[in-house]
Amino acid sequence: MNLEELDKKYVLQTYARDYTNFVKGVGSVLYDDKGKDYIDFASGIAVNSVGHGNERLANAICEQAKKIIHISNLQVIEPQAKLAEKIVKLSGYDMSVFFANSGAEANEGAIKIARKYGEIKFDKKRYKVITLEGSFHGRTITTVKATGQEHFHSSYFSPYPHGFSYENSIADVYAAIDEETVAVLIELVQGEGGVQPFDKEEIQKLASYLKKEGILLIVDEVQTGIFRTGEFLASNLYEIEPDIITLAKGLAGGVPIGAVMTKHKDILVAGDHGSTFGGNYLSTAAGLAVLEILEEMYERGDIAEALLYFENKLQNIVQKYTHLFEKEVGLGLMRGLRAKSSEIQIKTIKQSMKEGLIVLKAGRNTVRLLPSLTITKDEINEGFKRFEKAISSIV
Numbered sequence: 568m569n570l571e572e573l574d575k576k577y578v579l580q581t582y583a584r585d586y587t588n589f590v591k592g593v594g595s596v597l598y599d600d601k602g603k604d605y606i607d608f609a610s611g612i613a614v615n616s617v618g619h620g621n622e623r624l625a626n627a628i629c630e631q632a633k634k635i636i637h638i639s640n641l642q643v644i645e646p647q648a649k650l651a652e653k654i655v656k657l658s659g660y661d662m663s664v665f666f667a668n669s670g671a672e673a674n675e676g677a678i679k680i681a682r683k684y685g686e687i688k689f690d691k692k693r694y695k696v697i698t699l700e701g702s703f704h705g706r707t708i709t710t711v712k713a714t715g716q717e718h719f720h721s722s723y724f725s726p727y728p729h730g731f732s733y734e735n736s737i738a739d740v741y742a743a744i745d746e747e748t749v750a751v752l753i754e755l756v757q758g759e760g761g762v763q764p765f766d767k768e769e770i771q772k773l774a775s776y777l778k779k780e781g782i783l784l785i786v787d788e789v790q791t792g793i794f795r796t797g798e799f800l801a802s803n804l805y806e807i808e809p810d811i812i813t814l815a816k817g818l819a820g821g822v823p824i825g826a827v828m829t830k831h832k833d834i835l836v837a838g839d840h841g842s843t844f845g846g847n848y849l850s851t852a853a854g855l856a857v858l859e860i861l862e863e864m865y866e867r868g869d870i871a872e873a874l875l876y877f878e879n880k881l882q883n884i885v886q887k888y889t890h891l892f893e894k895e896v897g898l899g900l901m902r903g904l905r906a907k908s909s910e911i912q913i914k915t916i917k918q919s920m921k922e923g924l925i926v927l928k929a930g931r932n933t934v935r936l937l938p939s940l941t942i943t944k945d946e947i948n949e950g951f952k953r954f955e956k957a958i959s960s961i962v
């Protein structure tokens with residue numbers, strides 16, 4: 568049986584998969600089993616924040632694996648405490664952290680904190696969470712319900728938990744708040760929804776309004792966090808101080824991890840929440856190595872330089888291929904090209920793959936670009952060379 572047959576026979580077919588078999592990666596270059604190379608502008612959907620085959624990350628993982636991979640959360644875990652400290656210090660917020668294993672799980676934790684907050688901080692329980700249309704918050708029964716995209720709420724998986732509603736825009740959130748609303752959950756740049764950033768002033772206005780009303784602001788930074796927008800958190804870039812922030816994707820460079828951080832440190836107490844794997848030695852040692860690498864790069868100005876360089880290239884594409892793309896969208900190294908049709912979007916992704924470049928889809932007509940934060944100028948140049956080759960055949 569070849570790999571494709573093996574996959575089709577034994578793996579549940581929940582993905583529309585591409586069958587290129589990648590066997591090795593170096594930085595932002597991936598190699599398939601035939602030796603063909605690909606520039607990686609996807610980094611495993613914003614996960615491989617320090618690229619592939621990163622020596623420092625690999626060594627940190629190996630060294631930790633040889634000592635202890637896992638002991639339960641009933642014991643204190645040194646790299647977990649150190650990673651929590653690192654996250655809090657980089658964020659600049661006075662918060663504490665709970666570790667989970669994925670973005671959805673981090674958001675579940677955030678919703679649990681909000682619901683308990685709504686129970687103990689108000690005379691009459693508040694439990695409703697407002698989210699936005701076009702948002703994406705995960706695939707568990709609760710986080711998929713928190714996701715503001717109707718097509719995710721298939722009746723197959725019903726009944727869903729109550730208490731989630733969706734608003735069309737930030738401006739609509741105000742009127743939707745009632746006496747049962749406990750939190751507003753948003754992405755600052757909607758990732759899956761089409762790489763759509765919100766206006767900074769509008770977000771700041773919402774944040775101060777919610778603070779005044781005693782309603783929690785939860786920012787889902789699963790995709791925007793870990794220097795993706797140029798700052799450690801998009802919340803730093805937007806200069807707001809949320810009540811709860813969730814992280815995952817880029818935090819441990821590909822080792823599964825999720826985190827929820829909050830300034831309300833006294834809401835959850837022993838027994839309220841937990842995870843078997845969450846925050847174990849392996850994932851948090853990986854997270855520490857990733858944050859050390861990225862912090863050094865940030866301090867040197869390397870991340871700022873990479874994102875400027877990447878943005879310039881993208882602007883050139885938009886100016887040159889006006890018949891294909893409307894505009895570029897996004898922030899930092901979380902970018903998109905708004906295609907003039909979903910057909911152009913799909914063709915661009917397919918042709919790019921043929922030319923040896925991996926790009927992603929987002930929303931109905933956006934080509935999404937999420938390169939590793941360690942991508943070099945040479946890799947960016949080569950990637951865009953291949954991109955132009957790929958789209959030059961599209962009419």
Ligand SMILES: *Cc1c(COP(=O)(O)O)cnc(C)c1O
Binds near residue numbers: 668670671815816
């Ligand atoms: C990817 C993503 C999630 C879900 O993360 P998983 O690790 O797949 O559970 C949640 N929120 C946002 C904004 C995401 O981009």
